[in-house]
Amino acid sequence: MQASKLINSLKFKKVIPNRFEDFSVSLLTQDTREVVDNSIFVAVKGAKVDGHTLVDTAVQKGASMIIAQEKLSSIEVPVVYVRDTKRAMAILSSYFYATASEALRMIGVTGTNGKTTVTHIIEAIFRAHGEKTGLIGTMYRKIGDEILATKNTTPDIITLQRTLNKMVERGVSTVSMEVSSIALVQGRVWGIDFDVAVFTNLTRDHLDYHKTMANYAHAKSLLFSQLGNSYTHNGDTKVAVLNIDDPIGRQFEHDTAAQVLTYGIKQDAMVRASNIVIHSQGTDFDLQLFERKWHLKVKMVGLFNVYNILAALAAAYASGLDPEEIIRTLESFPGVRGRLQLITSPTRIAAIVDYSHTPDSLLNALETINDFAKGRVFCVVGCGGDRDHGKRPKMAAIALAHSDYPIFTSDNPRSEDPQKIIADMLTGLPEGEKVPTFLKRRKAIEFAVNHALPGDIILIAGKGHEDYQIIGEHKYHFDDVEEAQRALKMKEQES
Ligand SMILES: CC(=O)N[C@H]1[C@@H](OP(=O)(O)OP(=O)(O)OC[C@H]2O[C@@H](n3ccc(=O)[nH]c3=O)[C@H](O)[C@@H]2O)O[C@H](CO)[C@@H](O)[C@@H]1O[C@H](C)C(=O)N[C@@H](C)C(=O)N[C@H](CCC(=O)O)C(=O)O
Numbered sequence: 001m002q003a004s005k006l007i008n009s010l011k012f013k014k015v016i017p018n019r020f021e022d023f024s025v026s027l028l029t030q031d032t033r034e035v036v037d038n039s040i041f042v043a044v045k046g047a048k049v050d051g052h053t054l055v056d057t058a059v060q061k062g063a064s065m066i067i068a069q070e071k072l073s074s075i076e077v078p079v080v081y082v083r084d085t086k087r088a089m090a091i092l093s094s095y096f097y098a099t100a101s102e103a104l105r106m107i108g109v110t111g112t113n114g115k116t117t118v119t120h121i122i123e124a125i126f127r128a129h130g131e132k133t134g135l136i137g138t139m140y141r142k143i144g145d146e147i148l149a150t151k152n153t154t155p156d157i158i159t160l161q162r163t164l165n166k167m168v169e170r171g172v173s174t175v176s177m178e179v180s181s182i183a184l185v186q187g188r189v190w191g192i193d194f195d196v197a198v199f200t201n202l203t204r205d206h207l208d209y210h211k212t213m214a215n216y217a218h219a220k221s222l223l224f225s226q227l228g229n230s231y232t233h234n235g236d237t238k239v240a241v242l243n244i245d246d247p248i249g250r251q252f253e254h255d256t257a258a259q260v261l262t263y264g265i266k267q268d269a270m271v272r273a274s275n276i277v278i279h280s281q282g283t284d285f286d287l288q289l290f291e292r293k294w295h296l297k298v299k300m301v302g303l304f305n306v307y308n309i310l311a312a313l314a315a316a317y318a319s320g321l322d323p324e325e326i327i328r329t330l331e332s333f334p335g336v337r338g339r340l341q342l343i344t345s346p347t348r349i350a351a352i353v354d355y356s357h358t359p360d361s362l363l364n365a366l367e368t369i370n371d372f373a374k375g376r377v378f379c380v381v382g383c384g385g386d387r388d389h390g391k392r393p394k395m396a397a398i399a400l401a402h403s404d405y406p407i408f409t410s411d412n413p414r415s416e417d418p419q420k421i422i423a424d425m426l427t428g429l430p431e432g433e434k435v436p437t438f439l440k441r442r443k444a445i446e447f448a449v450n451h452a453l454p455g456d457i458i459l460i461a462g463k464g465h466e467d468y469q470i471i472g473e474h475k476y477h478f479d480d481v482e483e484a485q486r487a488l489k490m491k492e493q494e495s
């Protein structure tokens, strides 16, 4: 696409110089590290860096045009001045990448917990239906079977539009994607044409960023208020899928113009589960979808996974799939890596690796394990650095109250002092209460395994699928599953 044509999509702008030599745009980017010849670089004022200070680097690397919101001095390439580069970036990328989301069935999932799980179940349902699928979320971006790395759960809008464009080119028809609250506030999904928007739940997280639960809820509501109610590309109507057991889900019904499909367990929802029986190998329940009923035996464990299953089923049903076909996939779905992932051993000590890094998810994971544990429950847990400090004492108190043997350690300390993070956690315990603490996560896992007896279960919480640990600026290889297997193997050899 020619630069002049692309920037025409911005109605209000000042181009300096007014006349410039047109060129074919090779890449649109907001990141100097991506710039190649004939790129357009959008200068964004971020929390850490101001992109306007990097325009010279962008030009040196080959940028042929800059989009800016602040006056730049002595720059060799044309500059397009706009009021807000973040908004311009959303508009330009939608146009440059051929409004890809309009050609796709887009299912967006938001909520504090369950996004990764629900998006994976949705992916499995549509794959079984014979479609090529796309997935965007915490673990990766996926185009069919091809896996692309990702920095954020919800990428920046340019990366997102570029990815969707590639998905269209490769024949994807349905995309399930996680939409984080932070992305919603930062406009990372501005202009994305969602067909179905799903809400899982809202509990405490990210208050370092949102400050109050009201702001956090408002951030999540944007997915529903921005959904609209127009017809989708294939003649479907837009649907908001809401968990009405959560009061915020009921509130979102007032925020959306789309048709609403409710799900839940406690409330009188359109998609509802009852008679739930949780065991160590799976969960059984009755499903009611309007007037129709089924009995399901799924492999995923836990009450919260029943919610995830209902959410995914509702999203697929809202997209017109046959319930019987959806149910077949639900019953065979094995679960997601790092979410209540069971590691067994001849020692008869089991480890469970789970991505519970919020108070609510830790409570859910422990309650689920307590439901079927025959022996004691150990809980190895830490809290991430540069993230909500307020959740630390809460997670510590939950680990103490709901496990027999809590052990505190490091998660991803990032730029913070790991000792200080553990000290923050300890403030959540009653006075005089002592818990073993280990700065090194490996030591904490080994300690748990060494003290466990046959029949005991060790929950290793907070890092799930992550195969790294971020300490300071460094990212080291670290994988809870590998660590648990290693420690269990050592124990097996000793006995
Ligand atoms: C605090 C926060 O949300 N930051 C996000 C935000 O960064 P920012 O706008 O502040 O960017 P910045 O680092 O100051 O840089 C400003 C500009 O300079 C550019 N730059 C920067 C350095 C350079 O060498 N060259 C360059 O061009 C950057 O590309 C950017 O355009 O926008 C970036 C692009 O979208 C994000 O990658 C970045 O996520 C950081 C890495 C992050 O840790 N975010 C977390 C808090 C987050 O967003 N998490 C949610 C998940 C939460 C959940 O699970 O609910 C997520 O969606 O990932």
Ligand SMILES: Nc1ncnc2c1ncn2[C@@H]1O[C@H](COP(=O)(O)OP(=O)(O)OP(=O)(O)O)[C@@H](O)[C@H]1O
Residues within 6 Å of the ligand: 111, 112, 113, 114, 115, 116, 117, 118, 138, 153, 178, 200, 201, 304, 305, 307, 308, 338, 339, 340, 354, 355, 356, 357, 360, 361, 362, 364, 365, 464
């Ligand atoms: N519906 C749910 N309700 C409460 N807790 C859940 C739910 N689903 C999963 N969890 C818990 O939350 C953890 C994270 O699950 P998942 O990765 O699916 O959530 P997420 O919303 O994608 O998280 P993130 O914000 O980190 O991307 C799981 O390991 C489990 O302990």
Ligand SMILES: N[C@H](CCC[C@H](N)C(=O)O)C(=O)O
Residues within 6 Å of the ligand: 138, 153, 357, 383, 384, 385, 387, 411, 412, 462, 463, 466
């Ligand atoms: N999406 C979450 C993931 C947290 C995972 C946990 N292991 C941590 O590093 O805090 C976040 O970015 O806050």
Ligand SMILES: [Mg+2]
Residues within 6 Å of the ligand: 115, 116, 137, 138, 139, 153, 178
């Ligand atoms: Mg996720």
